Amino acid sequence: MKGEPTRVLVVEDHQVVAEGLAALINDQEDMKVIGHAGSVAESIVRASELEPDLVLVDFRLTDGTGADAAAAIRQLRPDAKLIFLTREDSDAARFAALEVGASAFIHKSRAAQDVVDAIRKVAAGGTLFTPRSIAQLLNSRREVEAQLERLTAREKEVLRLMAEGTSSRVIASQLGISYTTVRTHIRSLGSKLGVHSKLEAIVKARELALVE
Numbered sequence: 404m405k406g407e408p409t410r411v412l413v414v415e416d417h418q419v420v421a422e423g424l425a426a427l428i429n430d431q432e433d434m435k436v437i438g439h440a441g442s443v444a445e446s447i448v449r450a451s452e453l454e455p456d457l458v459l460v461d462f463r464l465t466d467g468t469g470a471d472a473a474a475a476i477r478q479l480r481p482d483a484k485l486i487f488l489t490r491e492d493s494d495a496a497r498f499a500a501l502e503v504g505a506s507a508f509i510h511k512s513r514a515a516q517d518v519v520d521a522i523r524k525v526a527a528g529g530t531l532f533t534p535r536s537i538a539q540l541l542n543s544r545r546e547v548e549a550q551l552e553r554l555t556a557r558e559k560e561v562l563r564l565m566a567e568g569t570s571s572r573v574i575a576s577q578l579g580i581s582y583t584t585v586r587t588h589i590r591s592l593g594s595k596l597g598v599h600s601k602l603e604a605i606v607k608a609r610e611l612a613l614v615e
Contacts, residue, residue: 406433408431408432408433408434408435409433409434409435409456409457409522409523409526410435410437410453410454410455410456410457411428411434411435411436411437411455411456411457411458411459411522412436412437412438412439412440412446412449412450412453412455412457412458412459413425413428413436413438413439413440413459414439414440414441414446414458414459414460414461414464414469414472415439415440415441415459415460415461415488416441416442416461416463416464416465417461418441420461420511421439421441424436424459424488424518425439427515427518427519428459428519428522431519433523433526434457434519434522434523434526437453437455438452438453438455440472441464441465442464442465442466442467443464443466443467443468443471443472443475444466446458446460446464446472446475446476447472447475447476447479450475450476450479450480450483451479454480455480455483456482456483456484456526457483457484457485457486457522457525457526458472458473458476458483458484458485458486459486459488459518459522460472460473460485460486460487460488461487461488461489462487462489462490462491462496462499462500463489463490463491468496468499469487469489469500470496470499470500470502470503473485473487473500473503473504473505474503477503477504484506484525484526485500485503485504485505485506485507486505486506486507486508486509486521486522486525487500487505487507487508487509488509488511488518489508489509489510489511490510490511490512492510493609493610494540494543494544494547494610495547495609495610495612496508497540498540498541498543498544501532501537501540505532506525506529506530506531506532507521507524507525507530507531507532508531508532509521509531547610547611547612550595550596550611551611553595553596554592554595554596557578557580557588558588558591558592558595559611559613560578561574561578561585561588561589561592562592562596562598562604562607562608562611562613563608563613563614564577564578565589565592565598565601565604565608566601566604566605566607566608566609566613566614567614568601571585571586571589572585592604
């Protein structure tokens with residue numbers, strides 16, 4: 404005798420993507436979409452109303468992150484399974500997903516069948532996080548924390564502004580310091596983190612979660 408289908412809540416702020424996921428999931432006999440939310444706030448309301456078995460959540464939402472949504476949903480539905488389906492591809496996002504108890508983190512470029520297989524596996528109590536991937540994320544997190552500890556508060560501000568494309572002279576003006584002092588901070592960032600260009604600043608600031 405077949406059991407009840409897995410009840411899925413889709414948390415996705417792009418309507419077309421949400422509709423595509425619903426069509427994919429509803430085409431399976433053992434799962435069905437019971438609702439859709441496009442924001443963190445709406446996801447909390449919908450999870451409370453609909454009591455999903457599994458939540459499929461994007462990482463970037465209009466009013467926060469999927470991790471914010473997942474943490475709130477877990478308060479309401481501790482037994483609900485979580486899968487992140489996103490274009491986000493950073494270790495910081497993966498670690499955030501792991502921290503809130505997600506069972507899988509899937510890039511949106513993956514095939515539709517991979518998404519279905521993940522839902523099926525997670526609904527049955529499985530996970531796509533392997534011990535090795537968890538260890539790698541923990542090591543990456545420790546490295547990030549060590550790098551952040553080496554930076555002063557001012558260096559973090561300069562790096563964030565560099566990553567946003569702000570020129571050294573504008574950084575000086577915004578922070579109320581001299582241009583020479585900004586250049587000194589940039590040299591320090593170069594020696595501590597290997598940041599010597601705008602592109603490197605963007606990459607490093609994202610790794611350290613100083614910018615989104």
